[in-house]
Amino acid sequence: MTVQRSQQKVEANFLLLGAESVGKSALTVRFLTRRFIGEYGDIESIYSHTDRIDGRDICFNIWDSLCPQNDEGAGHISDRQLQWADGFILVYSICDRASFNVVRQQVKRIRQAKSKFPGAPPIVIVGNKRDLQHRRTVSSEEGRLLTLSTNCGFFEISAAETYHGVQLVFHELLDLIREARALKKGAAGIKGIVRSMSAVFGRKRTE
Numbered sequence: 001m002t003v004q005r006s007q008q009k010v011e012a013n014f015l016l017l018g019a020e021s022v023g024k025s026a027l028t029v030r031f032l033t034r035r036f037i038g039e040y041g042d043i044e045s046i047y048s049h050t051d052r053i054d055g056r057d058i059c060f061n062i063w064d065s066l067c068p069q070n071d072e073g074a075g076h077i078s079d080r081q082l083q084w085a086d087g088f089i090l091v092y093s094i095c096d097r098a099s100f101n102v103v104r105q106q107v108k109r110i111r112q113a114k115s116k117f118p119g120a121p122p123i124v125i126v127g128n129k130r131d132l133q134h135r136r137t138v139s140s141e142e143g144r145l146l147t148l149s150t151n152c153g154f155f156e157i158s159a160a161e162t163y164h165g166v167q168l169v170f171h172e173l174l175d176l177i178r179e180a181r182a183l184k185k186g187a188a189g190i191k192g193i194v195r196s197m198s199a200v201f202g203r204k205r206t207e
């Protein structure tokens, strides 16, 4: 007997955030095309990309955001973005301390917002431009500490140098999103059981 696996397509919304020029577009383009093209312009866009992973079609919707230039400040995240995203990729440059501080603010903002999921929303923090070691101002330990204290995934990568690191970032966030969804389903299932039990026992008590 052959067991048929469900071939339902999985779709998830990935929001890339971070200060200006940290490499959000470089990461997005690397993931979509496997290439690093150097200059990306100021275009904010949502891209859809389907990959086959473990025999299943996965649709990545990727919102490559622009850093806000208005009074709201670099760390601002709109309500629309928070509602849209299933998971967040927060990018800083290891050569730019201010961009690390922006990521700190953004984690806080996301953790304070109402989550789609029963637990905290999935976040992966990325220290980009790892190829520029001689210009490093944020140590790996600082990055790791921030992610440990905020329960986020963490990678240091160079979008300029390799595709592999970028792929790991997206796949890690996909795994976290799938875990969060499974948890939500489980919680809904338990709620359903509790509801039916209280309906039965509640009714009995009043008889």
Ligand SMILES: Nc1nc2c(ncn2[C@@H]2O[C@H](COP(=O)(O)OP(=O)(O)OP(=O)(O)O)[C@@H](O)[C@H]2O)c(=O)[nH]1
Pocket (backbone or CB within 6 Å): 018, 019, 020, 021, 022, 023, 024, 025, 026, 027, 037, 038, 039, 040, 041, 042, 043, 065, 066, 067, 128, 129, 130, 131, 132, 157, 158, 159, 160, 161
């Ligand atoms: N050396 C190096 N340069 C990078 C890397 N990633 C991006 N860059 C460069 O950094 C600059 C900014 O990259 P973008 O991808 O446009 O950054 P962004 O965060 O999308 O910028 P905004 O759209 O302005 O917010 C470009 O000149 C890229 O070529 C990297 O890993 N290493």
